[in-house]
Amino acid sequence: MSFSELGLSPKVLAAVEASGYTAPTPIQAAAIPHVLARRDVLGIAQTGTGKTASFTLPMLTRLESGRARARMPRTLILEPTRELAAQVEENFTRYGQNHKLNMALLIGGVSFGDQDAKLTRGVDVLIATPGRLLDHFERGRLLLTGIEILVIDEADRMLDMGFIPDIERICKLIPPARQTLFFSATMPPEIQRLTEQFLRDPERIEVARPxxxxxxxxxxxxxxxxxxxxxxxxxxxxxxxxxxxxxxxxxxxxxxxxxxxxxxxxxxxxxxxxxxxxxxxxxxxxxxxxxxxxxxxxxxxxxxxxxxxxxxxxxxxxxxxxxxxxxxxxxxxxxxxxxxxxxxxxxxxxxxxxxxxxxxxxxxxxxxxxxxxxxxxxxxxxxxxxxxxxxxxxxxxxxxxxxxxxxxxxxxxxxxxxxxxRPKSRRPDKVAEQAAPKSRDTAPAAPYARNGEPAPREANEGRVVGLGDHVPAFLLKPVRLKRA
DNA sequence: AAAAAAG
CATH class of the missing domain: 3.40.50.300 (P-loop containing nucleotide triphosphate hydrolases)
Structure with a gap:
């Protein structure tokens, strides 16, 4: 098996060859033809299997026709961590060396303005972590209606990190006519549900388990x-x-x-x-x-x-x-x-x-x-x-x-x-959000109580509250250092 | 018992 049999464009093949690769890995051989045929793909694989190139290479070929418009990226890749997002960008740079592609990396912790400037110029490839992507979107600096290909990478890790609500939201913001490529190392029920909701007749590709x-x-x-x-x-x-x-x-x-x-x-x-x-x-x-x-x-x-x-x-x-x-x-x-x-x-x-x-x-x-x-x-x-x-x-x-x-x-x-x-996400945010107001209702008597201890209320008794020598009770509590 | 991601 060689890369030239998979239907990739000459520009992409030249870049692959220049990188020294000759034979595709199993997931590349299986996924690339389907991506080129515009099929949805469900890839069950972890990194180290050549997963990243299994979507970057055919995406590059696909992107050779058409052109990006301002604030309307043509493709979107979602990654759970900033480092992984940067790594995918490197992959596009390496294999896209013969292309004139505009890329933007939308991750937290770095300047917003540079990212925004790139979006204005129009990007073919947008690589993002969910938080910063939604940040740009909510500020109205980004339109997701032009996305042709959506990649969700490391979905099970997104689940671990509590990103699934964000992912669902982003999926709903992108027109259903898109092509979706979905990767996960494991398929817990929450992930299975997500694939049923957002993939259309996907080609399922599974490679060696971690x-x-x-x-x-x-x-x-x-x-x-x-x-x-x-x-x-x-x-x-x-x-x-x-x-x-x-x-x-x-x-x-x-x-x-x-x-x-x-x-x-x-x-x-x-x-x-x-x-x-x-x-x-x-x-x-x-x-x-x-x-x-x-x-x-x-x-x-x-x-x-x-x-x-x-x-x-x-x-x-x-x-x-x-x-x-x-x-x-x-x-x-x-x-x-x-x-x-x-x-x-x-x-x-x-x-x-x-x-x-x-x-x-x-x-x-x-x-x-x-x-x-x-x-x-x-x-x-x-x-x-x-x-x-x-x-x-x-x-x-x-x-x-x-x-x-x-x-x-x-x-x-x-x-x-x-x-x-592991029945639920390790970050049951929703449960916590719903539970918090209830507990407030049931325990209104001790507003400054922490860890079940009642607040030292005697400090305020018989005084005018809010003026003069009044000191709120919580300020009188000794500061506890965190060391166990 | 932790870490990750939007500040």
Missing amino acids: NTSSANITQLLVRASDDASEKRDALRRALRSQENFKNAIVFCNRKRDIGVVHKSLEKHGFNVAALHGDMDQRARMAALDRFKTGDVELLVASDVAARGLDIPDVSHVVNYDVPIHAEDYVHRIGRTGRAGKNGVSLTLVAPSDGKNLGAIEQLTGSKIAWQGDALEEDEMAAAGGRRGRARSGRRSEQPAKAERPAKAAKPAVREEKPSEA
């Missing part, structure tokens, strides 16, 4: 302590003990730990950059760039970097913390072992991580080996980990071999029970 594509990643566990200082020490030893080490992304569960780990590694002589969502956008871009170019060998990051980021040559992924959600583990380690290369993932496991580790091993359907000394089950249990047995009832009563029949366990989790494993 947790089966990690054959070229060597996964290892590393014994660590719950003590932060000892854990950083374990991290340094793990990093220094690696053979064939080029660079690594070090994932932390919490943003505040990223700063600490970053400083600590720097102090011990490592070349490090940090990346998380509270950094300003320029610093985020700069950190990613320094890592990509090899200026730094370590990137200490939050899960903002876990999914989809395509950095071709990452030799190691280190989980400084065991991820709280098992599927994040699969995404994190997928940052290494890309483009046919081999990769290594190291996961530091402290006693309290036992429970999360169990969920990961259940999802991937295999036990992960320890590098060096193992952390024993009873050590994890003593720290409150490995509580999974209370739910499953299997662990203590049955022999180890029968515990986890790998072939049976995987489909059960991946296919049959996604809704039961």
Whole structure:
């Protein structure tokens, strides 16, 4: 199979060839002809499968006819994070080198005016995160009525991040005559519903599932302590003990730990950059760039970097913390072992991580080996980990071999029970919005009560309120620092 | 127990 058989235009083929690619990946081979034929596509695939080029290449061919008008973009690509949006823009730049295309990247954290100026000039390709796109729309700076192709990428992650209402709204703003390309790594019921609502007779294309594509990643566990200082020490030893080490992304569960780990590694002589969502956008871009170019060998990051980021040559992924959600583990380690290369993932496991580790091993359907000394089950249990047995009832009563029949366990989790494993979005915003006013109605007596404690009302009793020496009760409450 | 995205 070669790219030339797929129906792409000569300009696009020349750019692909110039990039050094000869054969399409399975999703590219399957999707490109349908996109060119103006069919809706439902692609079940994660990044790393060549998913991005499966829509950018045929879109470029399609865009060769026609021209953009001011404020009326011709195509729209929605991405869940700013970095992914920027990455898609790079992809269009690379393969669109022979085209005279106008592009705009509408993401938060950067100047509004530059984006607006581009919209005024007219754009062929609009790449956006939902929030900033709607911001432009609400200010009346953008018309979505001219969109010919709509791409919704990483839909399941949009769901995790609470973007589904935004996505629904945007879909309704675009005329139904459009072509829709919809990509998701998994198909939970909410996503399924969305595809039924917004896709017309889609061509369904499914490629290798995320947790089966990690054959070229060597996964290892590393014994660590719950003590932060000892854990950083374990991290340094793990990093220094690696053979064939080029660079690594070090994932932390919490943003505040990223700063600490970053400083600590720097102090011990490592070349490090940090990346998380509270950094300003320029610093985020700069950190990613320094890592990509090899200026730094370590990137200490939050899960903002876990999914989809395509950095071709990452030799190691280190989980400084065991991820709280098992599927994040699969995404994190997928940052290494890309483009046919081999990769290594190291996961530091402290006693309290036992429970999360169990969920990961259940999802991937295999036990992960320890590098060096193992952390024993009873050590994890003593720290409150490995509580999974209370739910499953299997662990203590049955022999180890029968515990986890790998072939049976995987489909059960991946296919049959996604809704039961996590029934609702992790950000049930609507529920919270509806619940809040009710609780106000039922508890009007203590307006400044927090966390169930009554406000110190005695401070105001028998006084004239609002004048002279009156001080509102909430100002008299001692300030509590956040540290637990 | 977190993080992400509009300020």
